[in-house]
Amino acid sequence: MTTSDRDDGRFSYEGLDRIIHERARLSVLTSLVAHPKGLPFPDLKRLCGLTDGNLSRHLAVLSEADLVSLEKGSAHNRPQTVCRLTASGRQRFIGYLGVLEQVVRDAAEAAERGPDAGRRGLDPVTKPA
Amino acid sequence: MTTSDRDDGRFSYEGLDRIIHERARLSVLTSLVAHPKGLPFPDLKRLCGLTDGNLSRHLAVLSEADLVSLEKGSAHNRPQTVCRLTASGRQRFIGYLGVLEQVVRDAAEAAERGPDAGRRGLDPVTKPA
DNA sequence: GCCGTTACTTTGCGGCGCAAAGCGCGATGA
DNA sequence: TCATCGCGCTTTGCGCCGCAAAGTAACGGC
Numbered sequence: 515m516t517t518s519d520r521d522d523g524r525f526s527y528e529g530l531d532r533i534i535h536e537r538a539r540l541s542v543l544t545s546l547v548a549h550p551k552g553l554p555f556p557d558l559k560r561l562c563g564l565t566d567g568n569l570s571r572h573l574a575v576l577s578e579a580d581l582v583s584l585e586k587g588s589a590h591n592r593p594q595t596v597c598r599l600t601a602s603g604r605q606r607f608i609g610y611l612g613v614l615e616q617v618v619r620d621a622a623e624a625a626e627r628g629p630d631a632g633r634r635g636l637d638p639v640t641k642p643a
Numbered sequence: 644m645t646t647s648d649r650d651d652g653r654f655s656y657e658g659l660d661r662i663i664h665e666r667a668r669l670s671v672l673t674s675l676v677a678h679p680k681g682l683p684f685p686d687l688k689r690l691c692g693l694t695d696g697n698l699s700r701h702l703a704v705l706s707e708a709d710l711v712s713l714e715k716g717s718a719h720n721r722p723q724t725v726c727r728l729t730a731s732g733r734q735r736f737i738g739y740l741g742v743l744e745q746v747v748r749d750a751a752e753a754a755e756r757g758p759d760a761g762r763r764g765l766d767p768v769t770k771p772a
Numbered sequence: 773g774c775c776g777t778t779a780c781t782t783t784g785c786g787g788c789g790c791a792a793a794g795c796g797c798g799a800t801g802a
Numbered sequence: 803t804c805a806t807c808g809c810g811c812t813t814t815g816c817g818c819c820g821c822a823a824a825g826t827a828a829c830g831g832c
Contacts, residue, residue, distance in 0.1 A: 525674045526692030530666045532789095537659045538820080544746060545654045548753035555779065563655030568821060570781055575819090586780095591829065593779055604754070611750050617673060618744050624677035625737055661820095667789080684811070697790060699812055704788090715811095720798060722810055 529613035533579050538572050552598035658742035662708050667701050681727035
């Protein structure tokens with residue numbers, strides 16, 4: 515047998531929150547958790563390699579979900595939006611990271627266990643050039 | 644200073660392949676890497692907690708991208724599709740996992756470094772000078 | 773005043789995830 | 803023998819989303 519009933523959902527990873535599990539937003543949240551004092555919009559943009567519009571959109575989503583707070587003020591006679599993780603955002607992000615870690619563990623373990631197990635169906639595994 | 648030029652893209656994680664970085668497909672790939680001999684459609688469906696339609700769609704995408712192979716045959720007088728990781732799929736997935744691991748490391752490290760660093764900024768909003 | 777730059781926001785579109793409906797087919801039963 | 807059921811997928815349809823390009827606003831030289 516290949517699977518048993520109690521394996522149902524073994525790899526479903528329901529904790530991968532749709533809001534967080536998105537490349538750009540993952541970037542943003544990681545940047546923010548690494549800069550707990552907050553980051554101005556342009557810095558965040560550079561760190562994440564995002565365009566203005568893109569970052570704006572994602573920040574709106576994250577803010578809507580109360581994962582980040584946006585403090586719109588001004589500095590050097592210019593508008594400045596400082597972005598921060600909220601306390602609950604931090605919690606949710608850390609929870610998400612736990613799931614992500616589980617994914618990596620599951621997969622890495624499996625990948626290591628049988629690099630050429632079941633070779634019947636798989637092409638011979640070749641090294642990357 | 645908050646960021647320096649050479650930090651550009653520090654958290655952009657370009658290796659997070661759009662095809663792979665999707666909850667359902669991540670489930671599928673992890674299941675498959677854990678079962679190198681392949682999995683029949685219904686087993687995969689249960690492992691991943693997906694609906695038929697959903698799994699079908701994602702398999703089509705993964706197959707299109709040559710990450711998985713679909714072997715349509717029959718067993719017990721019933722149609723049976725066996726899904727397997729391709730060799731290149733395996734490599735790409737492993738590459739992706741490396742990036743994911745980096746994300747987890749970056750974030751976990753940062754989160755641990757300052758669980759309450761900059762805490763003042765989290766709820767009471769303070770103005771940067 | 774005009775032009776360029778900075779700091780965002782809005783708009784438009786293509787694509788995607790998801791659930792519900794559909795299809796094919798063998799087994800079952802009247 | 804012919805409907806009916808259930809299993810194994812596939813297709814359809816809708817709504818949301820990511821992304822880039824265009825738009826707005828406000829300041830700083832010239």
